[in-house]
Amino acid sequence: MGRAKAVAVIGAGYVGLTLSTFLASRGVKTICVEKDEVKAEKICRGTPPIYEEGLEELLRKTLSEHTLEVRTRLDRAEEDVDIFFITVGTPVGPDRVPDLSQVRGAAVDVGDALARRRGGKPLVVLKSTVPPLTTWEVVRPLIEERSGRSCGEGFHLCFNPEFLREGSALADTANPDRIIIGAEQKEAAYVLQDFYRELYAPRAIPTIITNTVNAELTKLATNAFLAMKISFINLIARICERVEGGDVVEVARGLGLDPRIGGHFLRAGIGFGGSCLPKDLRALAGSAEKLGLDASLLRATLELNDSQRLSVVEMAEAALGGIGGKRIALLGLAFKPGTDDVRESPAVAIARELSSRGAEVHVHDPKALESGRQVLGDSVAYHSNLDSCLTEADAAIIATEWKEYATLSPSKVKALMRRPLIIDGRRVLDPPVWCAEGFEYYAVGLSHRRSSRCG
Ligand code: UGA
Secondary structure: OOOOOEEEEEOOOHHHHHHHHHHHHOOOEEEEEOOOHHHHHHHHOOOOOOOOOOHHHHHHHHHHOOOEEEEOOOOOOOOOOOEEEEOOOOOEOOOOOEOOHHHHHHHHHHHHHHHHOOOOOOEEEEOOOOOOOHHHHHHHHHHHHHHOOOEOOOEEEEEOOOOOOOOOHHHHHHOOOOEEEEOOOHHHHHHHHHHHHHHHOOOOOOEEEEOHHHHHHHHHHHHHHHHHHHHHHHHHHHHHHHOOOOEHHHHHHHHHOOOOOOOOOOOOOOOOOOOOHHHHHHHHHHHHHHOOOOOHHHHHHHHHHHHHOOHHHHHHHHHHOOOOOOEEEEEOOOOOOOOOOOOOOHHHHHHHHHHHOOOEEEEEOOOOHHHHHHHHHHHOEEEOOHHHHHOOOOEEEEOOOOHHHHOOOHHHHHHHOOOOEEEEOOOOOOHHHHHHOOOEEEEOOEOHHHHHHHO
C-alpha cells in the first residue's frame, strides 16, 4: 500500500491529536475523529485542548493546508480510509482497573464503518494502552461482529503501542526510538511497517514485529519499569537524607554511568504522576494478580510513590515547627514540566496535604493553573505571577521542575519571602548558591544534617 491514501485517528487526546497533526504535517490525508463536540470545535478552530509545545502552530498549519480534517463521527469517511488508528483513552475505572468502554466504542464505530464500505482490506491499529489480550479478545470480535468481515480476510488488525511523553509529544512522535507492532497475521504487521518506513524515511526506526499480547505487554512493562526506577531512586533518596553527607544526585550520577542501568529516570523527587505510569503499573499488577502471581514488586513501587509525595510536607513541618497558619508557596502543579496536565500530579497531592494540615497554600504554575483549579477548587490561592506567589511566604516548595524555578534568583526570592526557607522537591537548585544567600535549604535526597548545617 505504501503511504496510505488517508488515515482516520479516533480520539483526540494527547496521542490522537499529536499523531493526527504529525501525520497531516507529513502530507498524509488525516481525519481526526473526536466525539466530544466542544473539543472537536476547538481543534477545528486551531486551538488544541491540551498544551504541548509546537502543537498549536502545526495544527493551524495542517488545518489551513487541508491535510487535516476534524469530525465528530466516522461516517462518510470510511471509503477513503486505509488505516484506522484507535487512540481513545483507557482511564482508570472506579474499581481501579482500566475502563475499556471507549476502546469498545471505537471498535464498534470502526466495525460499522467497515460494514458500510465496499471491498478493500483496511488496517485497524489499536494504540490505546490496554491490558493483555484486549486487541485479540475484545477489539477483534467487536469489529468482526459489526462489520461482518473476518480479521485477516476483510481487515487487518495490529496493536502498536505509543511511547510519546507529555511535554515532548510532537518531538517524540517525529522521532520514535522504536516501533513495536503486534499482529496475529504477519501481513497486517508488514502493512503498518511499510507505512512507518515511508513516513520516517530516510531514518530507519528499529522495529519489532511480534504478536498482539507481547506488544501489549511491552507497553505496560516499559512504563512499569520506568516507574520502578523512579521509586528505587526515591528510596535511595530517603537513605541519603538520613545519613551525614548523603546526596542522591551524586549517587544517581554514578549509578547511571553503569550501562546496564542507564542514567535515565533516576531523578529523585516527589514521585511520578500523570495519566500513564501509575495507571499502567496498577493494570500490570492487576493482570499479574489475576493470574495468581505475587505483584508485590509493582505494589511496593506504587506505595513508595504515594508516600514520597509527603516527604516535602514533612520537611516543611519539621523546618517550620508545624505548618498550621503558615503561608506556603507551592511552585508547580503540573505532573511534569511542558504540560498543563495535573492528572495524578504529586504537586496536587501535596497542595491537598498542606491545606489539610492547616497551611495557607499559594500555588504558581506557568501552564497548569486552570487545570489545577478544576481539581483543587478554592482550597488554595492561585498566582499567575511567580513573585506574588512567593511574597510573604514562610516556605517555598518546588514541586515541578519548570525552567522558571531552576533559574530563580536567590537574592530576589529572599527579598520577597517572609522567611528564606526553600524545599527543593525536584532537585533543580544548586544548594551552595542558596545556602550562601542565607537560605534554609532542604531537598529530596540531600542529607538533613547537611541541609540544616548549610542553613
Ligand atoms: C510516560 C512514558 O515515559 C512514555 O514513554 C509513555 O508513552 C507515556 O507515559 C504513556 O504511557 O502515555 P509521561 O507520563 O508523559 O510518559 O511522562 P514521563 O516523562 O514518563 O514522567 C512521568 C512522571 O515521572 C512525571 O511525574 C515525572 O516528573 C516523573 N519522573 C520522571 C521522575 O520523578 N523522575 C525521573 O527520573 C523521571
